[in-house]
Amino acid sequence: MNTTKWRWLSDQIISQLQAGVQFPDLTGTRYRAVRFLARGGMGTVWLAEDTVLGRTVAVKILEVDFTTGELMARLQREAMVLARLEHPGIVPVHDAGTLPDGKAFYCMKYVQGQTLDQSLPSTLRERLRLLQRIAEPLAFAHSRGIIHRDLKPANIMVGPFGEVLIMDWGIAKIGRDALRWSGTSAAITAESDSLPKEPSVPEVPATAHGKILGTPGYMSPEQARGDSDQIDERTDVYALGAILKFLLAGDLSKKESNLKPLYAICEKAMAEQPGRRYSSVQELSDDVEKYLRGDPITAYPEGVIERTLRLYARHRTAVVLVLAYLMMRILFILFSRR
Amino acid sequence: MPGPHHARDAKVPGGINIKAELALELQGDAFPATRYSVISAARSANPAERSQAIDTITTFYWKPVYKYVRLRWNVDLDNARDFTQDFFLRLIEKDFLGSYDPVKGRLRAFLRTCVDRMFLNQSRDAHRLKRGGTLAQQALDFDEAEQELSKGAQKVDSPEDYFEKEWVRTLFAQAVEQLRVECESAGKNLHFQVFAGYDLDDSDPKPSYANLAARFNLSVTDVTNYLAFARREFRRCVLEKLRVMTGSEEEFCREAQSLLGVQPK
Numbered sequence: 001m002n003t004t005k006w007r008w009l010s011d012q013i014i015s016q017l018q019a020g021v022q023f024p025d026l027t028g029t030r031y032r033a034v035r036f037l038a039r040g041g042m043g044t045v046w047l048a049e050d051t052v053l054g055r056t057v058a059v060k061i062l063e064v065d066f067t068t069g070e071l072m073a074r075l076q077r078e079a080m081v082l083a084r085l086e087h088p089g090i091v092p093v094h095d096a097g098t099l100p101d102g103k104a105f106y107c108m109k110y111v112q113g114q115t116l117d118q119s120l121p122s123t124l125r126e127r128l129r130l131l132q133r134i135a136e137p138l139a140f141a142h143s144r145g146i147i148h149r150d151l152k153p154a155n156i157m158v159g160p161f162g163e164v165l166i167m168d169w170g171i172a173k174i175g176r177d178a179l180r181w182s183g184t185s186a187a188i189t190a191e192s193d194s195l196p197k198e199p200s201v202p203e204v205p206a207t208a209h210g211k212i213l214g215t216p217g218y219m220s221p222e223q224a225r226g227d228s229d230q231i232d233e234r235t236d237v238y239a240l241g242a243i244l245k246f247l248l249a250g251d252l253s254k255k256e257s258n259l260k261p262l263y264a265i266c267e268k269a270m271a272e273q274p275g276r277r278y279s280s281v282q283e284l285s286d287d288v289e290k291y292l293r294g295d296p297i298t299a300y301p302e303g304v305i306e307r308t309l310r311l312y313a314r315h316r317t318a319v320v321l322v323l324a325y326l327m328m329r330i331l332f333i334l335f336s337r338r
Numbered sequence: 339m340p341g342p343h344h345a346r347d348a349k350v351p352g353g354i355n356i357k358a359e360l361a362l363e364l365q366g367d368a369f370p371a372t373r374y375s376v377i378s379a380a381r382s383a384n385p386a387e388r389s390q391a392i393d394t395i396t397t398f399y400w401k402p403v404y405k406y407v408r409l410r411w412n413v414d415l416d417n418a419r420d421f422t423q424d425f426f427l428r429l430i431e432k433d434f435l436g437s438y439d440p441v442k443g444r445l446r447a448f449l450r451t452c453v454d455r456m457f458l459n460q461s462r463d464a465h466r467l468k469r470g471g472t473l474a475q476q477a478l479d480f481d482e483a484e485q486e487l488s489k490g491a492q493k494v495d496s497p498e499d500y501f502e503k504e505w506v507r508t509l510f511a512q513a514v515e516q517l518r519v520e521c522e523s524a525g526k527n528l529h530f531q532v533f534a535g536y537d538l539d540d541s542d543p544k545p546s547y548a549n550l551a552a553r554f555n556l557s558v559t560d561v562t563n564y565l566a567f568a569r570r571e572f573r574r575c576v577l578e579k580l581r582v583m584t585g586s587e588e589e590f591c592r593e594a595q596s597l598l599g600v601q602p603k
Contacts, residue, residue, distance in 0.1 A: 008482075008485075008486045008489065008507070008511065009507055009510055009511050009514070009538070010489075010540050011503070012540035013537070013538055013539075013540050014503075014506060014507060014510055016537050016538075016540065017510055017514075017537055017538075017572065018597065018598060018599070020536075020537045020565075020569045020572070021569050021572060021573040021576070021598050021599075022598065022599045023566075023569060025566045025569070025570055026562075026566070027562070027563050027566045027567070032559075032562050051559070100566075100570075101570065
């Protein structure tokens with residue numbers, strides 16, 4: 001072989017070498033990296049081929065310098081807990097492990113679609129239904145003691161049939177309950193016992209790395225302060241309120257209904273004090289449902305005129321019929337008197 | 339005659355092999371408290387150590403400097419040769435690097451500024467110093483540099499950007515050569531050939547893993563694994579060289595992130 005061939009490397013080769021060294025080293029695993037997909041909060045996601053089952057998967061590699069075994073254990077536990085979050089709105093984790101270079105990875109279902117920041121439904125109703133579909137897997141995760149902590153449009157994938165998947169649980173807070181719940185079989189409980197115990201595992205990542213992770217605009221005040229004790233499902237309520245605000249801001253027709261109640265929902269969800277927010281994402285979703293049905297919502301005390309207009313909008317046909325009937329009766333009375 | 343592009347193991351007085359030392363250092367996960375850097379070596383009181391450091395700097399920078407001068411100042415070939423040799427001689431004699439502070443900027447930005455100043459000074463004095471001397475330990479292949487310049491200069495945004503790109507090109511070429519030598523001595527020639535066949539091939543369309551498997555009589559899985567090994571080693575080679583050529587850990591990490599997209603451990 002000509003050894004002088006690479007004395008001068010073309011720009012193309014330089015780019016290839018740069019891309020090549022960033023390629024994950026999946027040696028020893030059943031996966032073969034195909035191409036880069038995305039960069040998340042803590043790592044990169046690669047399209048990969050599962051060489052055993054011959055299917056396409058997504059491999060997320062956590063780009064964290066694992067200097068402590070505790071942090072590694074924490075991340076492995078996170079993958080294990082997420083793997084048990086079996087919900088159609090949560091990307092299933094198939095596998096987890098460690099690569100030859102010491103980086104931890106998850107293997108998950110490869111999801112095709114567009115993230116919410118790339119594509120928005122055109123009508124208000126569709127957007128609100130979408131928000132409700134985001135709330136469903138969140139409520140499920142909360143019931144298992146898991147707080148997402150990085151909810152934002154870029155982390156919400158909308159599939160071709162409108163299905164919603166919440167992505168990037170990399171900085172999720174895993175509460176003690178996440179390990180305590182028994183699931184559907186005794187095996188899960190037994191496995192949970194073998195997991196690292198919470199007290200010996202550092203919080204990820206606020207205190208472990210000494211920095212705040214999350215996304216400004218979608219991050220609750222307590223998260224921004226790094227106050228991990230205060231973080232609970234109301235932290236995700238805050239982010240969901242911010243997502244609703246995002247949905248309302250994007251190119252809606254002016255003919256859409258009165259948006260004030262919806263902004264009131266945002267305001268309540270994004271209250272500075274967690275105690276003033278909705279207590280759960282389900283409660284927020286219920287308020288959205290009430291809005292869609294034309295019922296009064298808890299976040300927005302309406303005046304007489306607004307109530308009248310809302311009732312009119314809700315019962316427009318009936319009101320028109322009654323008014324028409326009354327008009328006819330009046331006309332009939334007037335003409336009969338002549 | 340070994341050209342400047344050939345890998346060489348920098349040696350400090352006493353015959354200590356820097357590469358071997360680096361390899362030992364890199365076995366640990368954490369950065370060592372002290373590190374070998376050409377910056378500190380170039381300031382050493384020991385003339386041999388200083389000369390060795392300049393030799394290393396010359397290896398990495400002579401081509402970027404030569405090509406930069408040709409493009410930036412539109413200097414003809416002979417004067418650019420003289421200037422380049424003169425520049426690196428003066429690095430030793432005038433202790434240019436004594437005023438370099440890694441906190442304030444990158445070494446290559448500093449060197450480029452030195453090149454500009456020296457050129458302007460010489461032009462102002464209308465005194466082109468032609469010593470006719472050459473660097474004692476370096477054989478600079480200017481004809482090769484000139485050929486490379488004709489290949490790459492068409493796509494130049496600015497001479498400054500070109501200087502940066504040439505530095506990366508030299509660094510990567512040095513790392514590739516180191517990888518080749520190491521693979522050869524470790525009996526992993528085939529690993530290098532797979533790497534060369536894939537990552538060092540800029541043909542279009544690019545060969546597939548299956549093509550390479552057929553060419554080298556390997557399985558596709560072997561190709562994947564050989565490539566992963568070579569890339570890992572290539573990354574190590576780049577990081578080793580980068581580490582030597584940067585003045586501080588912060589600069590090293592920043593450069594590694596910018597060049598390779600990795601946070602070195």
